[in-house]
Amino acid sequence: MKVRTLAVIGATGAVGRIVLEQLEQRNLPIDKYVFMASKRTAGTTLEFMGQTYTVELLCPDAFAGIDVAIASTPDDVAKELVPWAKQHGTIVIDESGAHRMLSDVPLVIPEVNPHAIGTHKGVIASPNCSTTQLVVALKPLHDFARVRRVIVTTYQATSGAGTAGQLELTASLKASLAGEAFSPTIFQHTIANNLIPQIGSHKENGYTSEEMKMVYETRKILEDDSIQVCPTCVRVPVANVHSESIVVETERPISPEEARSLFQAFNGITVMDDLPSSVYPMPCNTDRRDDVLVGRIRKDLSSPNGLAFWCTSDNLRKGAATNAVQIAELLLCDKTALCGT
């Protein structure tokens, strides 16, 4: 019997470390693990399932014998590694934004569009963190009453910019409390005691790259280009967990009670909704969870077919590592999917 080998690329990064945790917790049919990183951390060691591994250097030949690779890298690194992987027949689960919108790359959230995985040609993309939690929350509403319009405003954590983003928040907070000046290097402006209404670069029509990802990726995953999305993405001084204020219009109205039932019945969503008792999702009660949390479910007062709610998710987990490992699980436990190559 063939030995199945899985590689984790970017294994020493903020998301990579959680990929390892997830792999330790889930029972994937894998016989051998390989860990890769760029020059900066290759050669260091890491612990995985009680064993010590040396992190290998990411290079073309490193893909020999690898069946599946989960890659948590910047876009430019992902673009470089995919041709190397293809040469060795390695299927890449790519968490970067490099391949998501390519027509021959399925963009997959296992709870939402598992069927899409079957069409892959060697690369399967995991969506942007802010899109994943939005689409998980939209899916049961879309199935029930067809989503027509989404207005979403985000509160995004600094961990979205990796370990460096988290470290900059801490350094910035310390400087702020000490009344000292701080020069940011990761974010465009000081993040402590501030909000930055820009994530990514200016893209088109006054929207940022992060915002346009939410527009295009939502349509691709829900397989409906007629869904209209108006996003506003904002960085907030929170270490981890993205939050979103969402107003959705559907073809026919959904009552808050119906929405609550739909959310509750959906795999991957937890409803936390009791305003009189001050119970709702927040970063502090979402951190280190793998599900998407929904609360403040209520009628949109401004539209007959509108519904308003609040949604949180650990952006390093469901927004990145957890979703990628779930894709690997789907791929390795579903033979038709593996035949896609």
Next chain:
Amino acid sequence: MKVRTLAVIGATGAVGRIVLEQLEQRNLPIDKYVFMASKRTAGTTLEFMGQTYTVELLCPDAFAGIDVAIASTPDDVAKELVPWAKQHGTIVIDESGAHRMLSDVPLVIPEVNPHAIGTHKGVIASPNCSTTQLVVALKPLHDFARVRRVIVTTYQATSGAGTAGQLELTASLKASLAGEAFSPTIFQHTIANNLIPQIGSHKENGYTSEEMKMVYETRKILEDDSIQVCPTCVRVPVANVHSESIVVETERPISPEEARSLFQAFNGITVMDDLPSSVYPMPCNTDRRDDVLVGRIRKDLSSPNGLAFWCTSDNLRKGAATNAVQIAELLLCDKTALCGT
């Protein structure tokens, strides 16, 4: 000639101190100032225009000889003091929420509805902080193309809960950085490294009191009950300055260029809008300003008549103290307004 006397009530609070600063900067036709506070701080002294004043105790007789009082107090104190003021013919400019929605109380933003002041019967209300900046931004759009629908999501600073709110943020941040537990007393949950999607109490239909203020006060100030508002109010770990993500639908479309011109021409609004250069309003560049800042002006991608933008304002200044002092200015410099009593 009669000596004109102005009282500042709640003079030692977070907003009261800024009322004093504003009065020092503006040349109001006032001959005598009186400062009042509750038992807790009455008897202390404060400096105003180079003189030392003793803070007097707020009580029924304290209104004798007072023409106008600017009151920065909680709702219950405001309800108690208005009858005392009326007995002495004192006009009260009330910053609390106690009287705003009463039909015989004008709710005034001087740049937006100065004419309303003429109808007062002894009490003029200043709007809630989150409403004021929203309505200032909506006014030029409403005049140009009639606002039909507003979806607003807030990022509200801890200073909205007074000095105690600001102190709790600092204490909570210190505990968070030290890895220590923190028990909040002002906010419902820990505010450091967190977001709280609840401001005020549960009011109706799953909305909070703060959110419903934005619905009702907006309609009253713009004198148009057909405006539909869907608000989501969220407390963020920022010391001062409220921010809002606003999507507005108008009767006929407004292009981003038209909106920019309308905002620029409006007294009290400053446009700060250059995304490619990472220039937009933020708490850090809005703190201690008296205007309302607008940026990220763009077409709402989800509606033909929609416009999206981002808006910040110092909630202690234009959201409270500055607006109240501007009302006093309007009242004292406009004889028809004074005849309203």
